[in-house]
Every structure is written in C-alpha cells, then in structure tokens.
Amino acid sequence: MIRTLAMPLRWLALGLLLLQVEAFYIPGWSIKSYREAEQIPLLVNKAYSDNTQLQYAYYDLPFVCPPTGRRHAGTGLFSGQSIALNLGEVLRGDRIAASDIELAMQRDQTCNVLCNREISRDDLRRAKELIEQGYVVEWVVDNLPGATSFVTVDKTRKYYAAGFKLGSVDYSGSKPRYYLNNHHTIVLRYRRAPGKDGEKGGKVIVGFEVYTKSVGAGVKRNSEGCPADLRNIDEGFELFVRPNNTRAGKNAAEFVPEELEEGDGKLTIPYSYSVYFREDNSVEWNRRWDLYFVNQEEGSKIHWLAIINSLIICGLLTGIVLMILTKTIRTDIKGYKEASAEDGKLRLKKPKAKSEKGLGLLEQDGEADDGDLSDDGEALEDVTGWKLLHADVFRAPAYGHLLAPLVGSGMQLLFMAIGLVLLSALGVLNPSFRGGFISFGVGLFIFAGLFSGYFSARVYRTFDGQDWRRNMIMTAVLFPGMMFGVVFVLNLFVWAQASSTAIPFGTLIAIVFLWMCVQVPLVYIGSWYGYVRSGAWEHPTKTASIPRQVPRQAWYIRGPRTVLxxxxxxxxxxFIELLFVFQSVWQDKSGYYYVFGFLAVVSAILVLTVAEVTMVTIYVQLCSENYHWWWQSFLVGGGSAVWVFLYCVWYYFVKLHITGFVSSMLFFSYSFMACCVYGLLTGTVGFLTAYAFVRRIYG
Incomplete structure (x- = not known):
C-alpha cells in the first residue's frame, strides 16, 4: 500500500519543481525581426466581451471599415485575406484576416484616413448594442494582441489588457448616449534583435499598444480628412443622426432620439489611425508577454495559500490512511494466516508445516501468536467487518458493461490532462502559440484512445465480459459522442446569432473524421491488446456462487450522501485555484491564465487527495459489510464534480454579469461539460485506487 501512495507523492514532488519553471519561448522559435521601413502586417481578429459568450469576427461588424482587397507590398497579403488557423484557433472563435492599415518599421505616421463608413439604421442599433455590452476588439501584430495599457495603483508597474474598447456610454443625462471610437493610435515598441539579426540592423517588436479616441464629425479636419488637432478633441462621435432644426426645434444640438427613424438617412463614420514606433530596451523579446499576465505577481501569494491549504488537507488524509494501514488493519488480522468466514464467526485452520509468505494483509505471518491458534472447529472470536467479505468483495458489479467504458474514457482524459499541464508548465504551450492548448488537447485525447481501449478492455474482462468488440464500440462512442452531441446542439444556437464562436461546418466534419478514422482504430487496438493479450486482472480470492446479504447501512454511507x-x-x-481559472475563462478574457506551475502542484495534490478519500470511504464501507464498492469508488472519486458545478452556479449569479439567453445557456452547458470531464477523470482515479487498495488488503 505504501507503494500505492508513492506514485502520487512522486507527482507532487515533480509539481513542486514545476513551480520554479517560468514561461519561456523555445529558443529560436517564432522570432521575427524587421529591417527599417520593412512592412509589418496588422491583422484583425474578433470582438468579444466579458459580459457575453458570443464573439464576432471583426470584418463581420457592419459599422467598421470593410477590406478593400488591396495588396500589401512586401507581405504578400491582400486586405481581407483570411489567415490559416489551427484547430485550436478555430474552436476558440478566432477569425484572423489582413487589414488595410499600413505599418512600416520605424516609420511614424501622424494620421491616415482609413475610410468613411456609411451605416444604416440597423447597423447603428447593432453598434449601440455591442458598445453597451462592453465589447472589445483584438488586433494582432507579430503575434501580439493589441493591448490597452494601464498602470498599477502605486504607479510602479505597467500592465496590459488585451484588446481595446469599441466605444463608451455616457449615462450622465436622462438617456444614455453612445460614442464610437473611430480613431486608433497604434504604438509599436521595439528593440534590437538578438544575435546576428541585430548586428545587421534587425529589430524585434516587444509591445503593441492601441489607444482609442472618439472624434466627432464636427471636429475640424485637414484636407486629407484627418482631425487637425488630435490632442484637443472636445467632441466625441455620437451614434445618432442629428436631425434638422425643423424637427428638433430650438434645442437641435441637445436632441437625442431614442432610435434612428425611417427617412432620417444614413450615418457616415470617419475612421482614421496614427502609428508611432518607440524603442524600448527594458523588455526582452522572450519576456514580452509578461505584461499581459495581469496581477499575477500579487496573486502568487494567494496561489501559495491555496497550496498550503491543499497540503494541510492532504496531510490530514495521509495520516488517516496510514493509521488505517498500520494500526486498524494489521491489528484486525494479527495472528491469522488463513481465514474463512462462516455464520458470523472467523475460523482458522491449523498452520501448515511450511507456509509461504503472502502478499496480502490477510496472509501476513503472525509467528508470535502461533501458539494461540485453535483447532478447525474452534471459533476464535466473533468477528464482523471487511474480513467477512473475502468471498464477495470481487463480485462483478451490476452494469459493469457501462462502468468499464467510463473508466477507459477517464484514463483517456487523465493522460490528456497530465500532458497539457506538463507542457504548459514547461512553457511549450504559451500564449504566443495561439490555439496551441486546445489543439494539443484534442491531439492528446485522440492519441490516448490507446489507453482508453486498453484499460476499458481489461476492466471489462475482469468483470467477466465476453463481447469485447461491443465494449470497444461503447468506449469509443459513449463519452466522445455525448460531448459532440452537446456541442452540435449548442452550435445551432450560436449559428443563429451569426457569432464566430460557432464552429464552422467544415471543422465539425474534420472533428468527426479524427474521431471515427483515428481515435476509433486506436481504441480498437488498445481493446484488442487489453482483452486478448493482457487479459483480466487476477483476484486474490475466489467469489462465492451465492451473494452475501448486505446488512442495513449507516445513514452517512447510504446513497448519494457518501458521494457528496x-x-x-x-x-x-x-476551490481557491478554481477562482483564478474561472476569472481567466469567464470574467477577464483580456487577461491570460499562465500559472501552470501552481496548477500542476494543486492537480498533483488533488489526485493524491481523491485517492486517499476513496480509500478511507471504501474501507468504511467494507467494514460495514457492504461489498458493492465498484461503482461507489468511481462515484466517490468524482463526487467533487457536483460541488464544482454548484460553484459554477454561484459564480454565475455572484461574479458574472452575463446577459442574453444564448450566452447563459453556453455558460451552463460548458460548465456542465467541464464538470463531466473532471468527474470522469477523478472518478477513474478513485476507482483504480480503490481496486489497488482492496486487492492489497485481501491479497
């Protein structure tokens, strides 16, 4: 049993080492240097908000400058040309395309007119809706998202929030007034490139900042259409069509209609931009993402608090488990070599002249008490508890054909989770690898079909299953099919909203192809090897033909109470680390969660805690003479998923300000799916730990 605890402890030690690992770029990977006056492509991506789960491709917005299709010299890109995306980028809603904005290294541009966009009544209403919901826009230069710059309260540190606001709302009057940001000041920070490129005059970009202004139509402009004085703008661009004096009366300047009326004409929005290059030697190229990690230095204390909290809980559980192993169980079996249960009495046979040392606790030698052993017909003592279940404890559970595929899928998810956390903690999956986390996750999940089939088949054969091909199909289809079905139904609602969050039909076909043509064959190979070549796990005791009656159980080990x-x-x-994850995923999309070293440690402690909780719970159940532990161990291991989902519900009502039916449905659906994944993973950990524990004490 000590060996059973040793493996999670090794993972915990590895996690503590990962705390010292900082995010880094693989040397020489994706470094791009630019010569003076070299063209730099500016890409537009999407608009998103912390108040909704719906994202929109930038060029799908009806009130922004449409692409002209003009070719950019030196980049080979056409304005509006879509950039090839990986699977992760598509699934996260990215829709990246080349823009009309011209950037040349170290060439400042005081002001350029981008376009004069004419919008209709519906377009105006759409712009107001997005501004009111707090949408921000993401542009990309050299793989860096355009950011809004902020300074901490003590004015000692600058940090970035990815994206910039579409506009603002003024609530000071009797009715809200909406202002659109139609001028963008782009600041690109650069430094000398490392290595030989720097010696040849190459520069690398270490910062991309966007500052927005709302410039009214009445502001004085030069002959090119740019504002004459960008520093002194006293009138913002308000989203409404100013009526003529006849309709508005004397207060035409203060007239604010509730909405644009038919016949009022169209509104023309003048867009312009400025570009400035600033040398900044204080930021290394491989540290340029640090400014996006909002408040992580301050949050590190809370992360350490979470780890200390986890270690205290885990330490208490470890003490309980060791007490069970070193005192309770060993005391229960002291002096016994071979036991058989009959009519509530524990009877012992005479010791053999030459005995072998058993592997299990029931077979451990008790030489000091050999003289106290009685004859076969003599009852040594009245005994109840786990020792009476040796003929029933390995009886195959009901619905074992369903439990085996779930355990297989849990192993598949466990392999995927370990791979993602390790790769992220080591810095391979970093924010510069856009969509890499999701892409690697899908790849690891597909490849782990081998492990899924193998473990599912071995568990299935251990349950005396006969049709391993049917079990293989269940393993390959049950969990992935449920997830795909939910995603497909959600996608229909998102498609109706014309959101880039919707997965394109071609991507859905590609996912089905990976599922059916790659994962299913891997599950088949793993199932064949696990069922045919490896076979069932051998149990240390034989199962009686007649099942033992289970006595009435205490209230705390009945039904769902034990699981909860x-x-x-x-x-x-x-739960403390979950707060940071939720904040990054749901509440602060402009920030980045990138403390995977802490997450790796907490995950290792979680696995150890789940294992110990399951062992203690199953031991208590066996002591109550209840041998139905197979499903119970799986449910107890995944029981915390219920509390995580309740935590999601609390977070939605207390912390978030999500509006709209579709966005709320997406939140609860994604939360439910994530909790299913988490429950399946931890349930599998609990099941395998309990199985090893039971085999050990009865072996």
Missing part, C-alpha cells in the same frame, strides 16, 4: 460528503474534501483542495 466525500466530494467536499477534494473540492476544498482546489
């Missing part, structure tokens, strides 16, 4: 009570402990280990 046991699930509280793993949830207490992770």
């Amino acid at each position: 009570l046991a699930g509280l402990i793993p949830f207490a280990v992770i």
Whole structure:
C-alpha cells in the first residue's frame, strides 16, 4: 500500500519543481525581426466581451471599415485575406484576416484616413448594442494582441489588457448616449534583435499598444480628412443622426432620439489611425508577454495559500490512511494466516508445516501468536467487518458493461490532462502559440484512445465480459459522442446569432473524421491488446456462487450522501485555484491564465487527495459489510464534480454579469461539460485506487 501512495507523492514532488519553471519561448522559435521601413502586417481578429459568450469576427461588424482587397507590398497579403488557423484557433472563435492599415518599421505616421463608413439604421442599433455590452476588439501584430495599457495603483508597474474598447456610454443625462471610437493610435515598441539579426540592423517588436479616441464629425479636419488637432478633441462621435432644426426645434444640438427613424438617412463614420514606433530596451523579446499576465505577481501569494491549504488537507488524509494501514488493519488480522468466514464467526485452520509468505494483509505471518491458534472447529472470536467479505468483495458489479467504458474514457482524459499541464508548465504551450492548448488537447485525447481501449478492455474482462468488440464500440462512442452531441446542439444556437464562436461546418466534419478514422482504430487496438493479450486482472480470492446479504447501512454511507460528503474534501483542495481559472475563462478574457506551475502542484495534490478519500470511504464501507464498492469508488472519486458545478452556479449569479439567453445557456452547458470531464477523470482515479487498495488488503 505504501507503494500505492508513492506514485502520487512522486507527482507532487515533480509539481513542486514545476513551480520554479517560468514561461519561456523555445529558443529560436517564432522570432521575427524587421529591417527599417520593412512592412509589418496588422491583422484583425474578433470582438468579444466579458459580459457575453458570443464573439464576432471583426470584418463581420457592419459599422467598421470593410477590406478593400488591396495588396500589401512586401507581405504578400491582400486586405481581407483570411489567415490559416489551427484547430485550436478555430474552436476558440478566432477569425484572423489582413487589414488595410499600413505599418512600416520605424516609420511614424501622424494620421491616415482609413475610410468613411456609411451605416444604416440597423447597423447603428447593432453598434449601440455591442458598445453597451462592453465589447472589445483584438488586433494582432507579430503575434501580439493589441493591448490597452494601464498602470498599477502605486504607479510602479505597467500592465496590459488585451484588446481595446469599441466605444463608451455616457449615462450622465436622462438617456444614455453612445460614442464610437473611430480613431486608433497604434504604438509599436521595439528593440534590437538578438544575435546576428541585430548586428545587421534587425529589430524585434516587444509591445503593441492601441489607444482609442472618439472624434466627432464636427471636429475640424485637414484636407486629407484627418482631425487637425488630435490632442484637443472636445467632441466625441455620437451614434445618432442629428436631425434638422425643423424637427428638433430650438434645442437641435441637445436632441437625442431614442432610435434612428425611417427617412432620417444614413450615418457616415470617419475612421482614421496614427502609428508611432518607440524603442524600448527594458523588455526582452522572450519576456514580452509578461505584461499581459495581469496581477499575477500579487496573486502568487494567494496561489501559495491555496497550496498550503491543499497540503494541510492532504496531510490530514495521509495520516488517516496510514493509521488505517498500520494500526486498524494489521491489528484486525494479527495472528491469522488463513481465514474463512462462516455464520458470523472467523475460523482458522491449523498452520501448515511450511507456509509461504503472502502478499496480502490477510496472509501476513503472525509467528508470535502461533501458539494461540485453535483447532478447525474452534471459533476464535466473533468477528464482523471487511474480513467477512473475502468471498464477495470481487463480485462483478451490476452494469459493469457501462462502468468499464467510463473508466477507459477517464484514463483517456487523465493522460490528456497530465500532458497539457506538463507542457504548459514547461512553457511549450504559451500564449504566443495561439490555439496551441486546445489543439494539443484534442491531439492528446485522440492519441490516448490507446489507453482508453486498453484499460476499458481489461476492466471489462475482469468483470467477466465476453463481447469485447461491443465494449470497444461503447468506449469509443459513449463519452466522445455525448460531448459532440452537446456541442452540435449548442452550435445551432450560436449559428443563429451569426457569432464566430460557432464552429464552422467544415471543422465539425474534420472533428468527426479524427474521431471515427483515428481515435476509433486506436481504441480498437488498445481493446484488442487489453482483452486478448493482457487479459483480466487476477483476484486474490475466489467469489462465492451465492451473494452475501448486505446488512442495513449507516445513514452517512447510504446513497448519494457518501458521494457528496466525500466530494467536499477534494473540492476544498482546489476551490481557491478554481477562482483564478474561472476569472481567466469567464470574467477577464483580456487577461491570460499562465500559472501552470501552481496548477500542476494543486492537480498533483488533488489526485493524491481523491485517492486517499476513496480509500478511507471504501474501507468504511467494507467494514460495514457492504461489498458493492465498484461503482461507489468511481462515484466517490468524482463526487467533487457536483460541488464544482454548484460553484459554477454561484459564480454565475455572484461574479458574472452575463446577459442574453444564448450566452447563459453556453455558460451552463460548458460548465456542465467541464464538470463531466473532471468527474470522469477523478472518478477513474478513485476507482483504480480503490481496486489497488482492496486487492492489497485481501491479497
């Protein structure tokens, strides 16, 4: 059993080492240097908001400058040309395309007119809706998202928030007034390129900032159409069509209609931009993403608090498990070599002249008490508890044909999760690898079909299953099919909103291809090897033909009570770290979660905690003479998923300000899917730990 605990402890030690690992770029990977006056492509991506889950491609917005299709010299890109995306980028809603904005290294541009966009009544209403919902826009230069720059309260540190606002709302009057940001000041920070490129005059970009202004139509402009004085703008660009004096009366300047009326004509929006290059030697190229990691230095103290909290809980559980192993169980079996249960009595046979040392606790030698052993017909003592279940404890569970595929899928998810956390903690998956986390996750999940089939087949054969091909199909289809079905239904709602969050039909076909043509064959290979070549796990005791009657159980180990009570402990280990994850995923999309070293440690502690909670719970159940532990171990291991989902519900009502039916449905659906993944993963950890524990004490 000590060996059973050793493996999670090794993972915990590895996680503590990962705390010292900082995000880094693989040397020489994706470094791009520019010569003076060399063209730099500016790409537009999407608009998104912290108040909704719907994203929109930038060029799908009806009130922005449409692409002209002009070719950019030196870049080979046409304005409006879509950039090839990886699977992760598509799934996260990215829709990147080349823009009409011209950038040349170290060439400042005081002001350029981009376009004069004429919009209709519906377009105006759409712009107001997006501004009111707090949408921000993401542009990309040299793989850096355009950022809004902020300074901490003590004015000692600058940090970035990805994206910039579409506009603002003024609520000071009787009715809200909407202002559109139609001038963008682009600041590109650069420094000398490292290595030989720098010696040849190459420069690398280390910062991309965008500052917005709302410039009214009545502002004085020069002959090119640019504002004459960008520093002194006293009138913003308000989103409404100013009526003539006849309709508005004397207060035409203060007239604010509720909406644009038919016949009022169209509104023309003048867009312009400025470009400035600033040398900044204080930021290394491989540290240029640090400014996007909002408040992580301050949050590190809370992360350490989460780890200390987790270690305390895990330490208490470890003490309980060791007490069970070193005192309770060993005391229960002291002096026994071979036991058989009959009529509530534990009877012992005479010791053999030459005995072998058993591997299990029931077979451990008790030489000091050999003289106290009685004859076969003599009852040594009245005994109840786990020792009476040796003929029933390995009886195959009901619906074992369903449990085996779930365990297989859980192993698949466990392999994927370990790979993602390790690659992220080591810096391979970093923010510069846009969409890399999702792409690698899908790839690892597909490849882990081998492990899914193998473990599912071995568990299935251990349950005396006969049709391993049917089990293989269940393993390959059950969990992935459920996830795909939910995503497809959600996609229909998102498609109706014309959002870039919707997965394109071609991408859905590609996912189905990967599922059916890659994962299913891998599951088949793993199932064949696990069922035919490896076979079932051998049990240390034989199962009786007649099942033993289970006595009435205490209230705390009946039904879902055990699952909920046991699930509280793993949830207490992770709930602080969950707050940071939720904040990054749902509340602060302009920031980046990138403290995977802490996450790796908390995850290792979580696995160890789930294993120990499951062992204690199953031991208590066996002591109550209840041998139905197979499903119970799986449910207890995944029980904290219920509390995580309740935490999601609390977070939605207390922390978030999501509006709209579709966005709320997406939140709860994605949260439910994430909790299913988490529950399946931790349930598998609990099942395998309990199986190893039971085999050990009965072996």
